[in-house]
Amino acid sequence: MTLAQSGDKEDRTEVRNSDLSTSMCSYDVVVVMVPFPVQGHLNQLLQLACLISSSYDLPVYYVGSATLNRQARVRANALNSSDIAKIHFHDIPTPEFASPPPDFSGSSKYPLHHQPLWDASLLLREPIASFLRDISSKSRRIVVVHDYFMSYNVQDVSSLPNAESYICNCISAFNLYCFACLFSGMFVQLGEELLKKLPSFETVMPDELRGFIDSQVQYKDIRSGDIHNTSKVIEGEFLDLLAQVASKQNKKQWAVGPILPTKIDRASNRENICLEWLNKQPPRSVLYISFGTTTSFSDREIKELATGLERSKQKFIWVLRDADRGDIFAGEPRRIELPEGFEERVKEVGLVVRKWAPQPQILAHSSTGGFMSHCGWNSCIESITMGVPIAAWPMHSDQPRNSFLVTEMLKTGLIVREWEKREELVSASTIENIVSKLMASEEGDVIRKRAEELGEAVRRSTEKGGASRIELDAFISHITR
Known part of the structure; x- marks a missing residue:
């Protein structure tokens, strides 16, 4: 074409x-x-x-x-x-x-x-x-x-x-x-x-x-x-x-x-389902999950991630999309299947979104307390600016060193999977533990406070x-x- x-x-x-x-x-x-x-x-x-x-x-x-x-x-x-x-x-x-x-x-x-x-x-x-x-x-x-x-x-x-x-x-x-x-x-x-x-x-x-x-x-x-x-x-x-x-x-x-x-205009997204859902949640309680526009997960990886999120019992917004084609307006995107009954079981705590999501607005929302990310630089700079800690899961290119910057030097995140283990399947139990640590532990609270302080300095x-x-x-x- x-x-x-x-x-x-x-x-x-x-x-x-x-x-x-x-x-x-x-x-x-x-x-x-x-x-x-x-x-x-x-x-x-x-x-x-x-x-x-x-x-x-x-x-x-x-x-x-x-x-x-x-x-x-x-x-x-x-x-x-x-x-x-x-x-x-x-x-x-x-x-x-x-x-x-x-x-x-x-x-x-x-x-x-x-x-x-x-x-x-x-x-x-x-x-x-x-x-x-x-x-x-x-x-x-x-x-x-x-x-x-x-x-x-x-x-x-x-x-x-x-x-x-x-x-x-x-x-x-x-x-x-x-x-x-x-x-x-x-x-x-x-x-x-x-x-x-x-x-x-x-x-x-x-x-x-x-x-x-x-x-x-x-x-x-x-x-x-x-x-x-x-x-x-x-x-x-x-x-x-x-x-x-x-x-x-x-x-x-x-x-x-x-x-x-750095000053997000929320008025332009008043009717967005993600922001409407976030408006009903407690402060810093929601984990936002998105792996950008160049990452595709296998069915098995999707199952492990879904199971880990469900077991963690933490609130979440999950942007579930396949990687972009070269021409995003050509062809039908793959319909990614979740475990049977997953969305019904988590409907009180989680929201699955299959369309383009307003990521900066989500990260800037007061109810967002964490971000599981592939650590592309767009996502990193947005998360750092909005003061949101990252569960870092690098996939390719510059992402391994971005995740290193966030977790080891800035100390504003946790690593989901070490780069050296990139060919290993990330288990549901690993995801459950990382999500729980970031969103519901003293260690996570310390990381979140550091992320918020850095975000404030960056915005200034x-x-x-x-x-x-x-x-x-x-x-x-x-x-x-």
């Missing part, structure tokens, strides 16, 4: 897609966002787009296929609709690609079924370059903010005299530092005990993707600097270490996170005079110089 053909007619008529010949006026500085086509990456660049547009009144273009731009909009959790309306979504054609369902029974949790989409994305260089040339002719400066995995596609920035590019890193500073050490042969600067526990890099990235990654590496140095979706309050030590590397490369960096709204960092706000102001001052 061709991405540019997908999407309903009504949705397309509401989108303000940039037509350079008619709607593009002359600007002083224009910001262009180029996201990587995976939900967690689409989301972060749209958050940053809205933050820059609404806070600094700069024109921002969001460049992607029609379907992926649509996906970014319909899943824009916690973003104000009026802020999204200010963004210029520019649709570019994407070649046809296969969009198979995820393999929920595979031994690896890595979403290799997305590879056809990623391979197709390598063909976007020319339409992106054409757009940049057009907009360059009408602006004093264009600032391209792109995902690391779109470095190949934005390489033509270097040929434009009034253009500069910045990588928006959609992973933690700790992860970025660990990867930098891995590829450069540097020694990871951690205490001896922490180094012993640091998850290995084995199987985090399958061999099938080596070619795709190699195609990005040679163009990453075109950038003028890096933007990090994290705060010095969370990862100051590793931002300092990255700054040392960046200074040697003559690159600038700014830690502007969290870029998601985004306010006027706070560390993250100062960094964001500095970035805007730099690009508008």
